[in-house]
Amino acid sequence: MNRPLKHLETKVSRRQVMVGAAGLSFAIALAGRAGASVLASARTGKELSPWVSIAPDGTISIVSAATEMGQGSMTSLPLILAEELDADWSKVKIVTAPPIEAIYGNPGFQGMMYTAGSNAVTSYYTPLRIFGAQVRRVLLDNAAKTLGVPVDELTTEPSTVVHAKSGRRLSYGEIAATAQVPAQAPDIKPEQLKKTKDFRLITKDVMRVELPGKVNGTALYSIDLQVPNMLYGTVLRAPVEGSVPDKIADTEAKAIAGVVRVVRLPYGVGVLAETPWAAFDARRALTQSVTWSRTGTAWGFDSEKGIDRFAADAKNPARMSTEWSRIGDPRGAMPKAVSTMEAEYRCDYAYHAQMEPLNAIASVSPAGDAVEIWAGTQSQTTATEAPAKLLGIPKNKVKLHDMLMGGGFGRRGNRDVDFIIDAVLMSKEAGRPVKVMWTREDDIANGRFRPISAHAVKAGFDQSGKLTAWQHRIAVDRVGAYMDPVRYQMAGGKDFIAMLGADLKGYDVPHQLVEQLYRDTGVRTNPLRGISFLANRFATESFIDEIARKRGVDPLAYHLELLKGTPRAIKVVERVAQMAEWGKRREGRGLGFAYLDYSGSQVAGIAEISLNRASGEIKVHNFWCTIDCGVAVQPDNVIAQTESSIVYGLGVTLTELITIKNGVVEQSNFYDYHVPRMKDVPPMHIEVIQTDNHPTGAGQMATPLVAPAIAGAVAELTGVRLRHTPFLPERVKKALG
């Protein structure tokens, strides 16, 4: 989503400061743009928010800097720190991080607090390990002083310092009661960290800390909260981004018992009510009673025609494009090719469909100079900055309670946090706390979708048939500029969210060119699980499959030939082939394969399908997948995330479609937006290949494998290539002819 890998080697040492507060607490600035003022106040202990606190009773509180949407970071990040601290995990208490970027910022997002891109473990891994080791070292130094022995005679067991020679032991709690914290953090070099074989927690699968509350109804999401004196709010939003309400006929809505007020908002009409049922009833009554200005660029836009235009432009070399990436000399090499092949692929809009409809609670102070917010957000930064900006108050006057999220999938990290602003505006209007809830229909109509894209791909071959030149032209609706203009600017105006994954990383193709045709339809867009890899790998992996089949080569063998310089890739490919018994024919079934390097994680997948030619329906019978994401901190959770990624991929590949007519979303609930149900999900066979490499993420890596693997399987079975996701039955029938 941005250039994550460059930010990984975090230089923490120069910014380190350790602070002893009540009990024994440690704060440290991990990385990013640490502000000097914050560090100074940390030195004096004021406004100190510690990463780790050790209480005299042995309780160890560790902050989780990432937000929790089901991916498990709330457990895995503290677990990493606990490993190097040698903490007794049963004594660890996890605390959510307050929005202080200088201390908790994600090194993978330039210090912004943002949980996305499957990069929480990736980005925090090394800093948290070093910090854990530093805290352990402080405990050792204090124990050495107490026991009057040299520090190198001491070792640790979980939450205990041990002096083997004398048999004496000190618990971390005992040390914390009297310990001194040095002004400077001890210097820990990466080579002093634990070896993989010595891990007690990492790679061992502990129970995710929030799971017990998720089987008995006690886990709390923002939608579950009530605060004293609270009103309920609903919002009828403009059908098209940029429109404003014109005439509001609210007599019927206001007549509903319990309705307090109907308020005009900059982008919609809000209802304030004493009960949720009154708020929903009034919202329904307003649906046909508001007229809208025709401002906003999406009016008149039709996605079916739009994608035709995108495809025509991508194919037409006269249509201006900008170079996205280049390897070798593709412009020189392509004309020299002895033969060429071309193909086109398309992807439609898709919707996140997180199970918890968007909602938030806000309580603006009577003077309007502070606000308290309860919300599930992927970014504590945007969730506090946007309300601060709206109210014209400093960011530290925004008190955020970040709650568990009933799914995120990329929907909850947009810069303007639309669903939080609703509650802030409504609370300001009401002079009381307000809980604003979206209906499922609101959530879809105001969805922020995965963009549409059209791909023109061309391959050039030399005399020996070797693939030497590659060109990938992508016409794609903009995402970054819309969903987060701040990060878009920081990224130099490059739309990473629309373009990453378009090159052939890991493949032996000497000359490659990726070009972007920037398009702005005015439709609301966001990253969606799998992000741009979804569309871009559908195009590139499908095309490689086509090339192999045209040349009469086994597609998996062809991949191995192209990947010969990438040993980690070969391993996941060979293993998944073995698991699926790739060479074995199955009557009436087709197998298809795809491989992907996603931010360094190596994933390979094989789909087994059959096809009902009369109805055009594809049935997936099995999906095999291998993943090497480096050190898998919680291996079973990596499997769970991979299962989840595959199911998500099945939806966007087969059934999930958002269409826009005259700028307006046509779908409205789960009867016309079809996410996978239990019947749609095949047995999934997943293997994690543990390696000693730096962790590179697992939350969405398998999602982009699904479309090209299924397309390959259909090609295997029928000889027909599916070029347009989702592969709806009518599209499949048409393709079969």
Next chain:
Amino acid sequence: MATNFTVNGKAASTDAPPTTPLLWVIREGLKLTGTKFGCGTGLCGACMVHIDGKRAFSCQTQVSEVAGKSVTTIEGLSPDSSHPLQKAWLAEHVPQCGYCQSGQIMSAADLLSQKPKPTRDEIVEHMNTNICRCGTYQRIVRAIERAATEA
């Protein structure tokens, strides 16, 4: 006019209009928030409760329909997460975001009360009413099979 019914074995009363979805009375009135709002149209199952021992979409049930009846929510399934399904759910590490899981468990409990040893096909048929966007289906099947074995 008040509607009287029983929730998790205790008497409950609401003065919400009779057509109000039971879901909102349970969540906002009785503050039993384990039952979730997902779609409001009976398509996702996040709101699943038991009424007189049978599963029902609480978003599709008007509060007047439960007058005099007995409603069980996830909070009332067991006093201490000890229902075999709850134990199996944790043993199989089923939940991810967790939002749909109360509804999944309530649906599964209804299945096991009718058929203590369901086949895999019967599990899939019964559970198809409930959407899990995190795609935990494979683990849900395993957890139901485990609970059926261990119960």
